[in-house]
Amino acid sequence: MKFGFRHADKFVGLFVLIAIIFITASVVVTGVNQRWFSRDYEYFTRFRTAEGLSVGMAIKLRGFQIGKVERIILNDKNQVDITFVIYDTFINKVVGNSMIELASNPLGLGGGINFYPGKNSKEIIPEFSFIPSDQTAEGKKLSESDLLDKPEGQDAITALMENVDPILNDVDSLLLSMTALLNTVDSALSGNQSSPIGGMLLNLEGTTQKFNTILPVIETIMQDVNRMTTSLSLLMAELEDPTGLIPKLIDPTGSFDTMLNDDNILFDQILILLNDVHANLDNLASITGDIRGITPELNSVLNEATGALQEGGKVLEGLSNNPLLRKGISDEVKASYEHSNLREEDF
Amino acid sequence: MNWNEVPVKLENITVMDNRDTIVDSVNLEILPGKVTIIMGTSGCGKSTVLKIAAGLIPINKGSVKYGEIKLYKINQKDFVQVQKHTGFMFQDGALWANKNIYENLSLPLVIADPTLKKEWVDDQVKKSLKSFGMEKEMMNRPASLSAGERKMISFLRAIISDPQILFMDEPTTYIDRKSSLLLIKKIFQFKKEGKTILLVTHDLTLAKSLADYFVFMHKGKIIVNDTIDSAMSSEDPLLRAFMEDQTPGEEKKSEI
C-alpha cells in the first residue's frame, strides 16, 4: 500500500486543519477590519441638501476616519437627515459644541465629512443626539464662535490662499516703506536737512533707473526701499526727540515762523517741488505700467505709493491751511492714477 | 413476515434498451420454497428477468411484487429490508474491485445490520471463506483472483447473510469441477432448507436434477413456464430445438 494511502486520514486531517486555520484567521482579520466586534455610536445631523453626500461616506477628524454615514433620509420638512456612527475608539472626541461640515473637493475628486470637536467641553455627547452641521443655524453660530476646534487650511482653495498670503505680506511691507517715504518728505519740511527733497528725488530717480535696468528683480527694489526705510526711521527717531525737530517747529523764532511770515515764498517753493515729485511719480507709474504684465503687484504697490504721496501733499496743504494758518484743506482734484487691484489681475 | 413463504411475482414486465425490446411483457410467479430454473439461448433476456426479479435494474413497464410489497415502488428503507432477505450471485462475480475480499464479504452483513459486532462479522467471513478453502485470500483484492475464485466469492457474498430468497446467474460456469460440486451441494442444501431459489443456467443436467419449475425464454418472451417434468415432455418446437443443442459437454462452450 502506498505511503499516502496508509496515512490518508492524517494527510486529510492536516489538509483540513491548515485550511480552517487560514480561513478563520482571514475572516477574523476581515471582521476586525470591518469593525464587526466594535461598537459604533449613532448620532444624527441635518443638511439642506443631500448633494455630495452618500451612505458609507467617511467622517474625518483631522484626516482620521472616526466614523461613517449610515443613512440619509429626506424628512417631512424637506430637510436631509443624516444618521452617522462614530467608532468607539474616537467616541471621546464627540464633546459638546461639536460640529459636522461637508467638505467638497473643488476638483470634484470626492470629498468627505469633517468633524470638529468642541473646544471647551469635556463632556461626551450622548448617543442618538443631534450634532449640528455647518448648514444649520446652530452650526453657523458655532462656526463663527471660537468654541470649535477647527484647524485652518482644510481644502485646496485655503491651501492656495495660504500661498498667496506671503505675497500679500510682502506687499504690506512695501506699503509700509512707502509710508515711511512720506514721513521723510514730511521731515524735510523742517528744513533741517540739506536739500532733503532733492535727495529723495535722486533716490527715486535711482530707483526708477533700477526699474528700467533690472525690472524683474523685485528684491533689489525691496532692498532699496528698505534702505530708505532705515534712514527714515532714523529721522523718525529725531522727530520724537524732545530736543529735536518738534520744539524747533513750534519755536516762535523757528522754521514755522519763517515759513509763515515770508509771504508764502518758501511754501510756494515747496509746493513746486512737490508738484515735481508728483510728475516724477507719474512717470514712474507709466514705466511700471509697461512692466505690469511681468510684475503686477509691483505696479499696484507703486500706485499705492503715488496715492500715498498725494496724501502727503494733502497733509502739507493742511499744514499751510492750518486753522492757525488761515486757509483750511482745499477740495481734492482727483488725479486719474492707474490703480489696479492685485486680486483683479489675471495671473 | 416469513420470507420463506413470500412468492415473487413479475407482472407484465417490459424492458427496453433504446428501441430494442429486451424483455417483452413477461409474467412470472416464483413460488416460495421452490427452485425455479430459467433457461434459454444467449441474449434471450433470462439474466435480465433474474435481475428484475431481484429489483436490480430499472424497468419500463410492469411491477414486481414480494407478497404485497411492490419492489419498484418502495422507498430506500424498505428496499434495504427486502434486500436483507435476498441474495444475488452474479454471472461474472461483480465483486467490488476497490474492496478486498474481507470487505466484499462483510459489507452485506454490516449493511443488513449495522449493530453487528466486528468480531462476529470477522468470524462469519472467515467461516464462509474456509468452507471453500479460500481463507488465505481474505486480504487480497478481487483483481488478484481467478475468474472461478471470484465467482465463488460472489456466491459466498450472496449467501453470507443467510437470505431466504436466492438469485443465481450461471452459478457453475468458470468454476472447476471440484468447486462446482461443492457449490451444487450447497444449493441442494438450500433447497432442502426451503429457500426460494431462482436460477439461470445452461446446464441442463443441473436443471433437471434441481428444478421444481422450469421456464424457457426466447427473444425476451417466456415460451414455457411449467413444472420441470411437464416442461421436459413439452412439444414446443423452440424448446425441443434448444434441448437438442444442449448435449452434455457443450453447454459451457456456448457460454464462452
Added chain:
Amino acid sequence: MVESIGWWFRNKIKSISYAFNFFLFLLKETVNFPWNKRVGFKVLIMQIYFTGVEALSVIALISLGIGAVIIIQGVSILPMFGQSSLMYSILIMIITRELGPLLTAFIITARSGSAITTELGNMVISHEMEAYMSIGLHPISYLGVPRLYGVVLAMLFLNIYFNLFGLLGSYIVASFIHNLPFDEYLLNLIQTLSFEDIFSAFLKSIVFGVIVAVVSIYYGFDVNRAVTEVPQKTIKSIGTSITLCILADAVIVILTRI
C-alpha cells in the same frame, strides 16, 4: 423521418427529466448523508485525499505563479499611474474572487471529475452497481454522495490553499525581484480584503464543487454496458463541467455585483 425526430425529441425530454431526477435524488441523499450510518466516512476521507491533498501541489504551483506575476507586474507598472494600491485590489480580485475558484474547479474537473466518471462507469460495466443494489445499498447514495461531499469540501479547501499560496506565497517569489516590505504588503492586503470577497470565493467553490461532482457522477452512472462508453462519457463530463462552471461564474458575478 418525422418518427425519428419525434423519437429523438421524446428521448431528449426523457434524458433531461432523468438527469433532473438524478440531481434531485443526489441532493436528497446528500442532505441525508450525515445521518446515514450505513455509509462509511472512509469513502469521504479517501475522496478528499484524492481530490484535495493530491491536487495540492498543482494548485500551489499555479497560484504561486499567478500571484507572483500580479505582484511583479503591479509593482512595476501601477506606480507609473500613481495607483500602487490598486495592486492589492487586483490580487484579491484575481486570486480570491475570480481565478482562484475557477482554476481550482478546472483542475478538479480534469483530475477528479474525469476519475469519478471513469471509475463509476467501469463499476457499472462490471455490474458492481447491481451488486450494491443486491445488498440494499443505493449506489447513488453509497458511491455518489461521498464523492459529492468529497469534491465540494476538497474544492473549498483547495480554494483556501489557492489563496494562501496566491496571496502570501507569491509574496516570497516576488520579493526576490522587488523589494516590498512584508508588513506593508500584508497590511494593505488585509485592508483590501473584504468579507464579500471571502463570501464570493466560498459561494463559488461550493457551486463549482457541486457542478463538477454532480456532472461527473451523472456521466459515470450514465454508462450503460460497453467499455467504449467510458472514455466518451468522461470527455462529455469534463466538457459539461467546465461549461457549467463558467456559466455559473458569470451568473454569480452578475448576482454579487448588482
